[in-house]
Amino acid sequence: MTEITVNGMTCTSCATHVKDALEKIPGVNAAVVSYPESRAQVMADTAVSHNQLLAAIAALGYQGSIRVGDFKDEPKIRDALEGAGLHIAIIGSGGAAMAAALKAVEQGATVTLIERGTIGGTCVNIGCVPSKIMIRAAHIAHLRRESPFDGGIAATVPAIDRSKLLAQQQARVDELRHAKYEGILGGNPAITVVHGEARFKDDQSLTVRLNEGGERVVMFDRCLVATGASPAVPPIPGLKESPYWTSTEALASDTIPERLAVIGSSVVALELAQAFARLGSKVTVLARNTLFFREDPAIGEAVTAAFRAEGIEVLEHTQASQVAHIDGEFVLTTTHGELRADKLLVATGRTPNTRSLALDAAGVTVNAQGAIVIDQGMRTSNPNIYAAGDC
Template sequence: MAVIGSGAAAMAAALKSVEQGARVTLIERGTIGGTCVNIGCVPSKIMIRAAHIAHVRRESPFDGGMPPIAPTIVRERLLAQQQARVDELRDAKYASILDGNPAITVLHGEARFEDDQRLVVRLNNGGEHIVAFDRCLVATGASPAVPPIPGLKTSPYWTSTEALASDIIPERLAVIGASVVALELAQAFARLGSKVTILARNTLLFREDPTIGETITSAFRAEGIEVLEHTVASQVVHRGGEFVLTTEHDSVVADKLLVATGRTPNTRRLALDAAGIAVDAQGAIVIDNGMRTSSPHIYAAGDCTDQPQFVYVAAAAGTRAAINMTGDDAALDLSAMPAVVFTDPQVATVGYSETEAHHDGIETDTRTLTLDNVPRALANFDTRGFIKLVAEAGSGRLIGVQAVAPAAGELIQTAALAIHKRMTVQELADLLFPYLTMVEGLKLAAQTFNKDVKQLSCCAG
């Protein structure tokens, strides 16, 4: 096996291939571990957690009896703590595993296809190496996309990579983008002390149920984050140490500019044509649900493909690709794939939204429960958000859940299991849920299909 990359998909595939009896050559051009552990999930969630702590020290629903104290932010120390944990996890979960596995050979260099059975690797320390393979997995990930705004590329803008590695908290931060990365980092920087302005081409999280974007926009504005909807920067100028962004409405001035407008698959330097591998208009490798590309014996997984860009999807795809490369047959089912946006409140979804169901010709019955009906939220004095259940009309089968809540990411897996097991909303309503947990909101939302939950006692079954 040849595996190009060393992130979640690549590691899962390499380890499973070895388990299946194969020998693996793993090729990595940069840092072992890929995006998630190095410059994505891990450092961003550490920063978001630190920002949350700063926020609750400054402001909480209990300020009346516990007067707040504005925190002092020593960014360089937070950054050192963040990087130390990144280094620790990269070594424990990637580097040391590769070093300790004699069936895996690691080449440090950049691979390109010579044909559909050979790779040419330009080694980082000089020279080239030919790798002939029986099967190959492409798992090269993705990089931040940069929109074609005049003046942007010649300015010292940030992507998420630079933002997470910065040892400063800018006084004024402009953010171009309206999806996951843009919103997570915008709120984190705001809570650490930046005055943040978000420029959204449409609305926040516009691909989701509209109520999600409306709720997050309201929460952000309540924290002092300026959200400019339907706003596009037509020009970027950097002069005198500050950015000036021209829009159709007005100018936005900032000390730093974060561009978070999506990610582009890392496929353009692989010479995929030489191996007969098809890509879509965005350069993503087209695969089937067994991770097979258009070229026999070559598979792909993770963010370089047309699959959803989540690290757990990449890992699952890598494992299944390895099973298929070694002669068995495994598919990746994404029908109950949970997704979380780590804002506060969090956004969590699984299955169909109401709009998506209608697009696929499914008639729906839906209920939305606001968090002022959830005892945990009332006890927290934080009722921002809602839980929405989407059921198939007639059968009552649960087919989708959208939640905005401070702990939405912790409840969504229960919803995913319910959808996976084809449960009805009545079956969900009949289950036992522990009282004073946020996940109890799922039960209460399910009960609203047949009851007025405002008329129930606090933990009525």
């Protein structure tokens, strides 16, 4: 390994440019460049001369000099450089999967990324991005209806066209998915995207049931499971037989229901409850305990007071014991009487997407909730398999 002092770098982008220039030299296998430490470590064939390395650095306008001596961190750097050439399989395409894929490629690995659904995972498609757009629209509607400046700015009742709001919301989702996920994956030759559902065949291979039909076996040196989570459904009699909403259906709805019942008392339930109320729904929240009962009690008390001030009904210590859907109407039997609504949103937590992975075939341990058990380095019980994110 050759270590070079590089003077003149002013940011991490400079380090990236130096790394790219060094790795373009025939015979250079991999390079690690640090801007804060002003140095580069290069693993190259013996035919590569020091002058070639220094010339590549000088061509970028930086000054390089070969360092000599015993480098204490050489084993660690050598291990990182020898990561070049590894094949890494990644199951999922959300934030954790993308971060890992790009870093792996940066270190010289090749990646096969497997996605059974829409590229981008929860956040950009059905989570953070669409929900925050809807919440922002609802906030604007709220400010038009009432604000601290109503004494000098006449309030007005907004006309809500949910179908147009949804079209705007989805257009932004599509734009960001392409810019942050699809476009990046499609433009990186070291990443192969396979559309299908993966399960472990053994501890070194996956079987992928392809969306277009057939199967494919993907071998790997390392694997990352980043399959996210899905809405949990409580075992309320009659619920599964009804057309209830999870957050996914709520965010995709092109109408605002006249009456909305919400089962749940944490972030997803409450942010959507307030958004629908501000867009015109009469909302009732059923909380098994109190709002945000796992947090500081003052938080739940403040949110409850704010909700009630906005006309949102909060039923604390209330559970549904039965759900029926009759003639287009939800009928909930609760500990405090009967509740009727046009739509029912269930947001009571999320469950790791691990059941279909055949993790036992690879010796990967999960906990009682189905979440993959990892150590501080995100390794599973199989040292060649890692997991990250909601799974």
